[in-house]
Amino acid sequence: MDAIKIENLTFSYDQAEKPVLDNLSLTVKSGEFLAVVGRNASGKSTLARLITGLLTPNEGTIEVLGIVAKKPKELFEIRKKVGIVFQNPDNQMVASIVEDDVAFGPENIGVRREEIGERIEFALNATGVKPFRTSMASKLSGGQKQRVAIAGVLAIKPQILILDESTSMLDPRGRDEVMSVVKELNKKEGMTVIAITHYMDEVTECDRVAVMIEGKIQRIATPEEIFSDEELLFRAGLEKPNAMKLADKLKKRGIKGLDGVTDKESLYKALLEAFNKQNQ
Amino acid sequence: MLSDVAFGQYYPVSSPVHRLDPRTKIVILIAYIVMIFLIKNFVGFVLAGAFLLATIIIAKVPIGSVIKSVKAILFIIIITFIINLFLHKEEGAKVLFDVWLLNKITDKSIKYALFMALRLSFLVFGSSLLTLTTTPVSLTDGIESLLTPLKWIRFPVHELALIMSIALRFIPTLMEETDRIISAQKARGADFETGNFLKKAKALLPVLIPLVISAFRRAEELGDAMDARCYNGSKNRTKYKKLTFKFRDFISVFITAAVFTAVIFANIYLGGIV
Amino acid sequence: MDIICNGLGFQYSKKTEFAKYALKDVSLTIKSGEFFGIIGHTGSGKSTFIRHLNALCEVQEGSLSVGEIDLSPEKKKGKKKKEYKKRLKDLRKSVGMVFQYPEQQLFAETVFEDVAFGYKNFNEKPSAEEVEAAVKGALSLVGLDYNLVKDKSPFDLSGGQKRRVAIAGVLVAKPSILVLDEPCAGLDPAGKTELWALLHHLHKTTVETIIVVSHDMNDVAKHCTRVAMFSDGTLKRVATPSELFDDTILIEESGLEVPVTAFIKNELLKNGLEIKTDYTDDNFVEQIVNLYKSRQV
Numbered sequence: 001m002d003a004i005k006i007e008n009l010t011f012s013y014d015q016a017e018k019p020v021l022d023n024l025s026l027t028v029k030s031g032e033f034l035a036v037v038g039r040n041a042s043g044k045s046t047l048a049r050l051i052t053g054l055l056t057p058n059e060g061t062i063e064v065l066g067i068v069a070k071k072p073k074e075l076f077e078i079r080k081k082v083g084i085v086f087q088n089p090d091n092q093m094v095a096s097i098v099e100d101d102v103a104f105g106p107e108n109i110g111v112r113r114e115e116i117g118e119r120i121e122f123a124l125n126a127t128g129v130k131p132f133r134t135s136m137a138s139k140l141s142g143g144q145k146q147r148v149a150i151a152g153v154l155a156i157k158p159q160i161l162i163l164d165e166s167t168s169m170l171d172p173r174g175r176d177e178v179m180s181v182v183k184e185l186n187k188k189e190g191m192t193v194i195a196i197t198h199y200m201d202e203v204t205e206c207d208r209v210a211v212m213i214e215g216k217i218q219r220i221a222t223p224e225e226i227f228s229d230e231e232l233l234f235r236a237g238l239e240k241p242n243a244m245k246l247a248d249k250l251k252k253r254g255i256k257g258l259d260g261v262t263d264k265e266s267l268y269k270a271l272l273e274a275f276n277k278q279n280q
Numbered sequence: 281m282l283s284d285v286a287f288g289q290y291y292p293v294s295s296p297v298h299r300l301d302p303r304t305k306i307v308i309l310i311a312y313i314v315m316i317f318l319i320k321n322f323v324g325f326v327l328a329g330a331f332l333l334a335t336i337i338i339a340k341v342p343i344g345s346v347i348k349s350v351k352a353i354l355f356i357i358i359i360t361f362i363i364n365l366f367l368h369k370e371e372g373a374k375v376l377f378d379v380w381l382l383n384k385i386t387d388k389s390i391k392y393a394l395f396m397a398l399r400l401s402f403l404v405f406g407s408s409l410l411t412l413t414t415t416p417v418s419l420t421d422g423i424e425s426l427l428t429p430l431k432w433i434r435f436p437v438h439e440l441a442l443i444m445s446i447a448l449r450f451i452p453t454l455m456e457e458t459d460r461i462i463s464a465q466k467a468r469g470a471d472f473e474t475g476n477f478l479k480k481a482k483a484l485l486p487v488l489i490p491l492v493i494s495a496f497r498r499a500e501e502l503g504d505a506m507d508a509r510c511y512n513g514s515k516n517r518t519k520y521k522k523l524t525f526k527f528r529d530f531i532s533v534f535i536t537a538a539v540f541t542a543v544i545f546a547n548i549y550l551g552g553i554v
Numbered sequence: 555m556d557i558i559c560n561g562l563g564f565q566y567s568k569k570t571e572f573a574k575y576a577l578k579d580v581s582l583t584i585k586s587g588e589f590f591g592i593i594g595h596t597g598s599g600k601s602t603f604i605r606h607l608n609a610l611c612e613v614q615e616g617s618l619s620v621g622e623i624d625l626s627p628e629k630k631k632g633k634k635k636k637e638y639k640k641r642l643k644d645l646r647k648s649v650g651m652v653f654q655y656p657e658q659q660l661f662a663e664t665v666f667e668d669v670a671f672g673y674k675n676f677n678e679k680p681s682a683e684e685v686e687a688a689v690k691g692a693l694s695l696v697g698l699d700y701n702l703v704k705d706k707s708p709f710d711l712s713g714g715q716k717r718r719v720a721i722a723g724v725l726v727a728k729p730s731i732l733v734l735d736e737p738c739a740g741l742d743p744a745g746k747t748e749l750w751a752l753l754h755h756l757h758k759t760t761v762e763t764i765i766v767v768s769h770d771m772n773d774v775a776k777h778c779t780r781v782a783m784f785s786d787g788t789l790k791r792v793a794t795p796s797e798l799f800d801d802t803i804l805i806e807e808s809g810l811e812v813p814v815t816a817f818i819k820n821e822l823l824k825n826g827l828e829i830k831t832d833y834t835d836d837n838f839v840e841q842i843v844n845l846y847k848s849r850q851v
Contacts, residue, residue, distance in 0.1 A: 038742075039742050039744065039745075040712065040713050040714065040741070040742050040745065041712060041713070049504070052508050053508075054504055054507055054508060076510065076512065079507070079508055079509075079510050080510055082508075083508070083509075084505075084508045086501060086504070086505055087740075088498075088501060090453045090498070091497075091498045091501035091502050091505065092501065092502065092505035093449060094442075094445070094446060094449065094502070094505075094506060095417075095445055095449060096416075096417050096445070096448055096449045097417055099520075100417070100445075100520070100521065103520035103521070104506075104509055104511075105509040105510055106518070106520070107517055107518050107519060107520055108509060108510040108511050108512055108517060109510050109516075110516040110517060110518050111518060112518060113518060113519070113520060113522065116518065116520040117520070120520075137449070138449075138452040138453065141596060141597075142596065152509060153508075153509065156509060156510060165740075168739070168740050169739065169740065171595065171596050171769045172769050172770070172810070172811050173595060173596075173809055174596075198740075198741070198742045198743060200743065237742050237743060237744030237745070238742075238743055238744070239743035239744070239747065242772050242813075242814045242835075243814050245835065246814060246815070246818075246835060246838065246839065249835065249836070249839045250839055250842060250843070253839060253843045254843070255842070255843065255846055264814045264817050264818065267814070267818060268817070268818050268821045268822070271818065271822065271842070272821075272822065272825055272827075274846070275822075275825075275827055275845075275846065275849065278846065278849060278850060279849070279850070279851050457658075460653065460658075461658065461659055463605065463608075463610045463651075463653065464651070464653045464656065464658075464659040465659060466608075466610060466646070467608050467610065467646055467650075467651035467653075467724070468646075468659075468671055468672040468675060468723060468724065468727070469643065469646055469647065469671075469672050469675025469676045469727065470671075470675060471675065485661065486659075486661045486662075486671065487661075489661040490658055490659055490660065490661050493709070494658060
């Protein structure tokens with residue numbers, strides 16, 4: 001089943017300007033982990049806002065889990081099914097106390113009081129921030145705040161989770177915390193995830209990558225395929241992850257068996273094998 | 281850093297007073313304020329003072345921090361004292377000094393001015409005791425709950441409460457931001473300290489403009505985040521947190537009522553200023 | 555200009571019940587001409603340290619001097635207040651500070667005015683020509699076309715351009731030391747590469763010393779000549795990247811990740827394959843290839 005089906009989508013904030021999204025089509029499968037990459041201002045965030053129902057298309061259609069986004073009522077239904085976590089953790093929390101903030105979504109959709117408690121429990125457990133249930137949100141680290149933001153979204157029980165550069169303001173530790181939570185949701189709960197990111201290390205582990213250039217999806221393919229398309233990487237202002245760059249350099253110097261390298265673990269394993277095999 | 285200044289003046293310890301329902305504390309404070317303005321004699325003030333002192337002790341709040349709170353309105357208290365000292369007129373008052381201007385001061389006006397000063401101080405003591413023992417968040421919850429009946433006259437109670445809670449939530453964030461921008465402009469040689477008032481005000485522009493721009497950006501992002509989390513006004517909305525009165529709340533209300541009654545009795549049996 | 559500090563210590567909210575050491579007993583010398591890296595997890599004290607370099611934190615314990623400027627606490631007592639203020643100005647003129655997301659400090663109506671702000675603050679009544687020359691110089695340093703951007707509102711620029719304008723606004727004072735806190739945060743990969751190139755260009759041309767705070771150990775290994783590692787308010791280690799990343803355990807204990815090259819080196823070592831490297835990509839590749847060839851029979 002398709003989670004999201006976008007056809008010939010065109011969008012501009014100001015009709016006179018060049019459209020931000022230009023005749024874009026995209027299908028996201030249910031349970032898929034899709035990364036969206038591209039330069040700043042290539043239209044990634046606008047796409048996220050359209051899928052979430054925060055904006056409506058000028059032309060074309062967006063279908064989310066069978067609902068076509070047109071009228072406010074449908075947009076509201078879509079928002080229940082699509083959760084989004086934005087870039088700045090400080091700008092998406094409503095309440096000062098963690099559990100109050102997580103309760104905000106369920107309260108909005110009229111969930112019964114007893115059930116809100118259960119949902120908070122579930123969401124905080126799933127994101128590993130249970131110990132901070134009654135803490136002040138302002139005292140948390142960036143990674144913890146973003147996990148609370150994810151919990152706030154999970155409490156609405158969405159089927160699709162969008163990360164709009166949610167890790168870009170975090171330090172490496174915070175980034176790891178957030179990404180491992182998201183991967184787990186994708187694997188264990190079957191959550192469809194769309195991750196907009198600048199971190200190429202986050203891209204290597206996803207199912208497919210959509211590369212955006214100036215409002216269009218230039219190519220959508222597996223990470224391996226994307227990272228071997230040098231010309232595309234250059235045009236989209238992307239870079240290979242460090243481990244891949246190293247693997248390329250080593251390959252050029254005649255070391256074999258480094259083709260499937262995506263991250264540091266796979267580079268190490270491939271190298272070890274190359275050493276073990278070299279004299280056979 | 282600015283952000284390290286504890287917001288409000290909440291004093292984080294655990295005490296029976298801290299644990300009271302915020303609504304109870306607000307109602308008691310209102311009763312206490314009414315009582316202070318009803319007091320007619322020193323016995324009343326002794327009673328109110330004892331009540332206040334007992335609460336401070338039970339609340340485990342340092343007495344200094346309660347007394348310090350008066351500093352903020354010390355000027356107003358002094359002005360009130362002086363005005364009443366000179367302008368309060370009463371039948372049968374005795375003039376104390378028959379010198380130019382000072383002849384306005386009478387025995388009654390001294391007492392009256394003293395009472396007014398005491399009332400204002402007691403008012404501040406009581407209010408600060410509330411903010412010392414109640415977090416801003418639970419204070420907001422309490423106010424929202426107490427205002428609920430106003431929904432009947434279409435007063436936007438939910439919206440008001442949400443505005444208050446978002447404002448509280450963003451205070452630490454914006455303080456941090458202010459601190460950061462001040463540092464950045466200082467590093468670019470901005471001088472916030474020299475010059476006259478106008479120059480100083482102008483020097484603040486490089487701080488205020490980025491701060492306002494950022495506040496708008498934050499507001500916009502927050503709006504999006506709230507929309508995305510299905511915010512739809514108060515329509516069909518449920519509420520997770522529910523305040524419940526406990527036994528200690530009834531006890532506190534009972535004690536307050538007792539003190540209140542004692543003050544009234546003192547007024548009746550001892551009469552006016554003693 | 556050398557930066558010399560001895561026993562530097564600092565507490566926020568000093569003398570209150572909330573007092574906490576953010577920095578403790580830090581002794582460190584950063585020599586003129588270095589491309590110096592500062593690493594540490596969030597809350598390790600690295601931000602507090604760099605704030606000292608611009609006297610945004612007053613020295614509470616120990617001593618700190620930047621070139622001729624002594625910032626030690628006993629130097630600002632009594633009648634010397636005016637003299638201290640002058641020293642502050644001199645310090646801030648020679649130590650340029652680029653905070654995280656510096657574009658957030660832009661405020662003026664035009665790019666020209668915003669960049670000129672620092673120059674006007676640091677120079678006594680400069681002529682219009684002097685200001686224009688300085689702004690022109692600063693904008694060209696960061697690779698922006700003066701005529702194209704000078705009259706634009708800084709808020710109409712793209713994210714990357716805004717950051718360049720903000721950096722120009724610091725460079726305009728012609729600092730000899732430039733301190734940058736996470737200069738690449740939020741940039742796309744191409745923007746990052748461009749920014750590092752810009753920093754190297756500045757280091758070669760106008761700025762003597764560059765001090766950069768970074769979370770990315772791969773960048774640190776690649777760009778810095780020496781690195782200071784902070785953890786829990788103390789200075790854990792000062793060394794070249796190659797010495798520092800030899801000590802993987804120390805890095806990981808401090809909540810940081812080692813560069814990819816160091817990770818591979820250590821994993822290979824566990825399997826009896828040993829290389830010596832300075833952890834830059836090219837050297838690492840060279841060493842691996844050498845090892846590979848030496849084992850070939």
